[in-house]
Amino acid sequence: MMDDLLSQDEINALLQGAALGGAPEPAGGPASPLGEIGSLFAEASGNVMGMLAGRDVSCVPQDPLRLVQGDLPGRFGGDRVLAFRFRCDGLHDAPMAVLLSERTGLLLADLMMGGDGKELPSESNDLYLSASQEGLSQIVGAALTGLSGLLGGKRLVPADAVATLEEGSWLPLRGLGAGERVVCLAVDVAIDQVGSVALSFVMGEKDAFALADDVTARMAPPPVAPQPARSASAPSVPSSSGPAPAAPRRPEPQPVDVRPAQFAPLSQAEEIVAPGNLDLILDIPVTVTVELGRTSRTIGEVLGLGPGSVLELEKMAGEPVDVLVNGKLVARGEVVVIDESFGVRISEIVSKAERIRSIGR
Missing domain, CATH: 2.30.330.10 (SpoA-like)
Incomplete structure (x- = not known):
């Protein structure tokens, strides 16, 4: 009989799930600070995948959602999920993750290895897992670089990054309980002649809203200094005996020659040029x-080696x-x-x- 009783942690998880109504809640619209962060993640995903595929890519960021962490695995329909977990150095080591289906991970890995994303194996292996981890590292690095610019150049670096395939019972952010809430920033990426994929950027609710407050503070316009009021007792300027001088006439606007800009055609580069900030690491041995x-x-056989032994x-x-x-x-x-x-x-x-x-x- 005692085995049928729920633990306190399970009760808390059920109560918190009931408080949310068992469904995701909106965490802000596209123009909200979290929406701006989601747009950065979408732009980084599109840029990296477009560069790897060499095709046109369109990205549609979804509205930020707030939901219970334990509900996230169920949103993938029981399929295996590639979870790219890391902590963000510069944001109090906040745990974060990028989630994508196994098929999307295979597609990203194939593009990383020079494929066209059309002939994929049935399941991942160590080679594909390593390649997809490298691709996700590029996406996260590009997103954090954009977020750093949004925060006035704040240093943001992913640390302890690792990609694992998950199935069964698992949690995106291992430092948080199943009943704790997270914020999910999803993006749909459509690659021309390849197909559509989806990625989800996940962080804890507290970390997400703290980051949103930081973005809001940076984006707020500076306060306008109040103009001093003119004193009622100030003496007026005496008028001259002659007529008041005429106000200076504004010059008549001159016609402006407006025409479409002409650009020289761009040639396809044969190789990717290294970014300018590569100079920062050139002295590293x-x-x-x-x-x-x-x-x-x-x-x-190794213990039997001696002078004169030959290894083929x-x-x-x-x-x-x-x-x-x-x-x-x-x-x-x-x-x-x-x-x-x-x-x-x-x-x-x-x-x-x-x-x-x-x-x-």
């Missing part, structure tokens, strides 16, 4: 490693060696000798897909 080859051995590598003689930066494959080349020292002549820069694939190495 990285470790460059040249890998001749690899092999797998048992622990017993998987790579064939004459094949290019791999050049890794901080453990990530970036290029290939051939070994050369420079003044009695070994060197590598770069012969190939690996594609974006191979760089994504090297994450799991």
Whole structure:
């Protein structure tokens, strides 16, 4: 009999769900501060996906919603969900998440690896999960950059970001209980000749409204200083004996030549130009490693190694060696000798897909 009793936490969750009427509540319109934040998220999603797909993209931000966190998984119809969780350094480490269906995650990963988003696998693997995490990092980074401009240049950086596939019983923000309320900023993204996808940006209710108050304070116009009132006892200016001078005549408006602006046609760039603020990180040292080859051995075989032992590598003689930066494959080349020292002549820069694939190495 005692097993049928509800715990206090379950009772609180039920009461809070009943207070909300079991349905999402609006948290502001498109012109509200939360609506402005949702528009930034929508713009960042469209820009990144449009750049990756190389096609026209249209984004429609939905009105902000306030709902119980435990109700969010049910809005995906029981399908597996890709949850990209992070905390925002600069907003008191507020936990945040981006939620999307597994299919949308596969589409984003395929675009990241140079595909067209039309032939997707049936389910995600480590490669696709890593690629989709990289794409979501770009979306979140672009959104926080726009939000930083809205807050007067405040430093906002995503930290401890990780993407996981969720199914069954799960919560978007693990630091909050199932009965606590969150704010959801959803956006529908339509990619020409590919299809429509949806993403949802989620944060705790308290953090969301604190951020909205901060945005409101930044967007409020500065107060206008009151003009001093003219004293009634101030002496009037005596008039001259002659007629009052005529007010200066306003110059007649001159006709303005208005015509459509003529622009030179834009040519398609062959490669993406790095942003100007890349100079900020050019002095950061990285470790460059040249890998001749690899092999797998048992622990017993490794313990049996000694002077004169020969290890046969998987790579064939004459094949290019791999050049890794901080453990990530970036290029290939051939070994050369420079003044009695070994060197590598770069012969190939690996594609974006191979760089994504090297994450799991």
